[in-house]
Amino acid sequence: MNIGDAARASGLPVKTVRYYADIGLVRPNGRSESGYRNYGRAEVSKLVFARRARSFGFSVEQTRELLGLYEDRSRSSADVKRIARERLSELEAKMQELQALHDELAHLVDACRGDHRPDCPIIDGFAGGDVSR
Template sequence: MNIGQAAEASGVSAKMIRYYEQTALISPAARTDAGYRTYSDDDVHTLRFIRRARDLGFTVEGIAELLSLWRDRSRQSADVKEMALGHVAALRRKIAELEGMAATLQTLAECCSGDNRPDCPILKDLATGTPAVDELAPRRFGVPGEFEAVRPGAKRRALRRSESDAHR
């Protein structure tokens, strides 16, 4: 089958198939006399394996190692299990990082009044790199919808701003 048919049968784009060949993740395809790539059912099976491993978040290097283990009939399943559990641990670390990012952004959004004033704790945080999530515990200061970062003097500044807004 040609590269388009192999792509459709495996769920891997033609571009990615070429990339996997280029990076030696798969063997170079056989070529017709006209120079077109041809793929066998075994090639498509390998491409499906790669697609599934990518869907599970393995890197190209990890997939190369998995392919090596898959092709080695004398392998020990313990080696595959160890690799899978290592990947699980890496995924859990990444999930924790993403949850931390989401919590920080949520808290920053809660600290932003979202009004027509230019003061924005979200942009301030992006510009300065501070504060951390635990410093941003959202607090209400007597004005419905008013949130401020918890820092020394933050409550005082929020109250002064609220009072000055009320006098305008």
């Protein structure tokens, strides 16, 4: 599997897959005779996982840590569990914020009549939003 196929399969741009190979986040399986990077199923899974993690604001280093669990079978599973739990609670917080943003926008769309009057309530709706972190 060449880089282009891996990119398509993982939903990442080729450039990014190459970049991840360069920084050692997701290394290819190996190289072909002519120097082409080879990717297999496992690598594509890691790329998908990385894409998801990155898209929710986990840094490359945090993503590397999670992917590290994938690789390092000598790590104790209690350790693995602890790290995964930490990330899980971060994810849950993120989900709440995402819900808040969604609801805010949905409410505003709802309240807006959708005609051509310039006093769309979307404008005023923002002011009352939740201010907590």
